[in-house]
Structures are given as structure tokens and as C-alpha cells.
Amino acid sequence: MPTREINGQSIEFDNEGFMTDRTAWNRDIAAVLAKEEGIETLTDRHFDVIDFMRKEVEEKGTAPSIRRLNKLNVVPTKELYQLFPGGPAKKAAKIAGLKKPEGCI
């Protein structure tokens, strides 16, 4: 499992670049991860999404779907795609320090 140094902290990732321990996460790490995903600055709107996702994982064990974020008025789907271009579910989870979202079949 790849370990990387971020802001002086040593952080573990899985092979697809998702953090393996969400408790090691903080906002500064998020900023670094966001840059790697092509998002220059994280705004309050980004953090509305990130904080809500982390809260749901804490409480329910699974990250909310795009549809759930929309339904609970956290962020409309259209805006979510603008905030995290090209695959918001995965990108937002990555930046939020969460596991890769489970794909369903």
C-alpha cells in the first residue's frame, strides 16, 4: 500500500489513490489532494459536500450517492458536476479522504 508524505504527515493510500484511514484526514490534506485532481482551490461549496459526505460515512457507514446529495438539498447534481468535474462521486470521495464508492451492478 503506497504511503506518501503530505504536509509532514505520512498518509496511507490504496492503489487507486483513496486514503485508507479517513481519521488521518484534515482540510490541508484535502487541499493537496484537490490540486492533484485538478481543483485549484476548495471553496465553501466544496466543503459543504465534503463535510456532509464525511458525516454520512461516520453515521451510516456509506457515502451518500449523487442522487442523495441532490435530494437532501446538499448540492444540486448540476452544480456537483461543476464543483468536481469528471466523476464527482469518486473525486469528492477521494478529496474527502473516504474509500472508493462501491459500484453497484
Added chain:
Amino acid sequence: MKKLLILGAGTAGTIMVNKLAPVLDQSEWQITIVDHHETHYYQPGFLFIPFGIYTKKDVIKPKRDFFPTGVEVIFSGIDIIEPEKNQVKLTDGKVLSYDYLVIATGSQIKPEETEGLVGDGWRKNIFDFYTIDGACALAHFLKYWEGGRMVLNVVEMPIKCPVAPLEFEYLAEWWLTEQGLRDKVEIEFVTPLPGAFTKPKASQLFGDFLDKKNIKLTPEFSTGRVDAANNKIISWDEQDIAYDLLVTVPTNMGDDAIARSGLGDELNFIPTDKETLQSKAHENIFVIGDATDLPSSKAGSVAHFQADILYENLLSAMEGRPLRAQFDGHANCYIESGFGKGILIDFNYDTEPLPGKFPLPGIGPFSLLEETKMNHYGKMMFRWMYWNLLLKGAELPIESQMMMAGKRV
């Protein structure tokens, strides 16, 4: 009298009533099953209707033919489930109380969830094949079609029978070839998934088949809206794809009654224990088939495997014993690949589809993850099995738990 109430008499509800009626003591238990439709549709058959292989009469039978004696059958809509009162209100005004409730209300397409899908183009050059009406309307359209761009779009996951869109593409390619139209049609498969399918080995194989058949694959496309006036589907991030014929697999959702009852998630699927099939919210409610939120495939074969588990656990619950039977996510799907051939996949929560022989290790007669004529016969035989064995709750020559024997890792 104690009461067992089953909501929905589709694949899963019908299997359950047939398994339970013979074993529950009639002097102790009253079994009731509710559904709003009197006709049972063999949904896997819808796939063949657009190409004239089946017609409507090949996929319907009266539900009455499949209910055991001694069971109360009510044809009515379900209005609302009230778990706190252990009762269900029907749309015809009746109120049914229960000791145990089995929810088997399935999943349905909701095209109205996508802006512009149900508008000017609907059933003119936009069709679904997940409903009987859609499949029949598409058959009619194709009869007179002279070609153009045919786009198949899966709007959102999860969908029931996740391989059905691929089968549609393979069959369409075969049918167009037979009609002498293949060179007049561009076929494109547009999906929100990262590839042709989710599980890596199967995704690779299905993707290769698309290539071989000259069907263009566009992955990771999340449909935001349809511009029917200009014949385009448009993604949330503003990519667009033009079509002449749009075959859509719209958002799949659980029934509105589940939403009205406050029992569902954002897609009206019911949070369910993935091993015991007990509802997460209520001890005396169990859920089976497409109505669950399980990460298994939504398929008739899956409902059948779940039925073995639910049967054990429901009887345990009724007798105050712990729930020991565990569903492993087993799914078994025949995939039509066109030109009289098919592919078979067998997998569960933890094991992706692997190559090998099935159901007899080393012998078959079916081949896993491989295209054979025999697999196609398996698919066509499934209809007979469905009506004559599966719905009646009979044993099939397949274990409900997935087997590793016969698979090559």
C-alpha cells in the same frame, strides 16, 4: 390466527408464497398476497420483443395460475405500509394487519426522473424495453426503420438485469445484419459505468464483443437531460451525443408506496441486511428481490437464490430462533450475444465472474464467460424453467450459494 402478508406477486413474491404455503400450518397461519396486476409478465422476455422473436402473448400468463390453494389473494394497489401499527393500507380501502411482512414490490423504470425524456420524442424515436408497452412500441418502430444512429443509453445505476442493455446491443446488431440494415446503422452504447460492465473480467469480455461487432462504447457518461427537439442526450457536464433512435434504460426505482411509507432510500429501495434479508428498520419485515438495496444484481435468478435464504430465516423468526441462513449475493445470468449464441456468468458479492464449466464442474453443459451455442439454449430454456419450476418454488439444479468448483481462478 397469525398473519403472514406478502406484498407484490412478481417473481419473488410468487416464489415465496409457493415455498411457504405447503409448510405453514393452515390452522395457525393465514397467508395473504397482494398485487395490483392480474397478469404475470416474464420480464426477461421483453428483451426479445423488439426483434420479433417473442410477442406479447409469449411473455404473459395469469397470476392466478401460480398461487397455491389456501392462500388469500387480493388484487389491489398498496397505498401505505404502517410498520408501527403492523398494518398495510390498500388503495381499495382495505386495511391488512400482519405478524410478518415480506416486501417484494420490485423496481420500475422512472423516465420522468430525467428532464426531457418523456416529452415530444417519447415512443416516437425514444423507447424503453423494460416495460411491455415500451418493448412492443419499439418492435413496431424497428419494423419500419430505415437506419441512422441508434444510441442505447443507461441513464443511472443500479438497474435491474444489468446485462440486459448489452444483450440488447448484441441482439440489435444481429437483427440489423439479418435485415440487411447493418451498414446503414451506427450503434453506440452509452453508459455511466467505467466500462461495458462493472466486474473487471466480464467487463473486458463484453467490451471485446462490442468492439468485434463494431458497436461504439462511450463509458462514464452521466445523463443529465434529453433534448428531444434536437435529438441529443446531454450529460451533467454538458457533453452531448446525437441520436436518430434512442433506446433508453431510464432510472430504476422502487415503488412509490415504499416512499410514501418512509421505508426507502433515495431510490425507494429498502435498506436490507445483505445476509439475512431482514429489513434494517423493522424485525418483522423481510425484503426480497429488486425491492432491496442490496449490492447484488437485481435479477430473477437472484430473487430465486434469495428465496431459499428468506424461507429459512422467516421460519426461524416465526419460531423464535436466530437467523442463520446467509445470502452470499449469488447471481447467474445468461447473456444473449447474437447469432444464436450466448455467454453465461456466475458470481456473488465477493467473487467476480470467472471462466469454467457450469453447473457440473468440468462437464457443463454450459460454459462460463465464454460464447457458446449451448449458453443460448440455456437462455431460451430459462423461460420454461421460469414458468414451470422457478415461480413454483421448485428446486433447480443450481445451489443458492455460489460454488467455486468448476471455476478457473
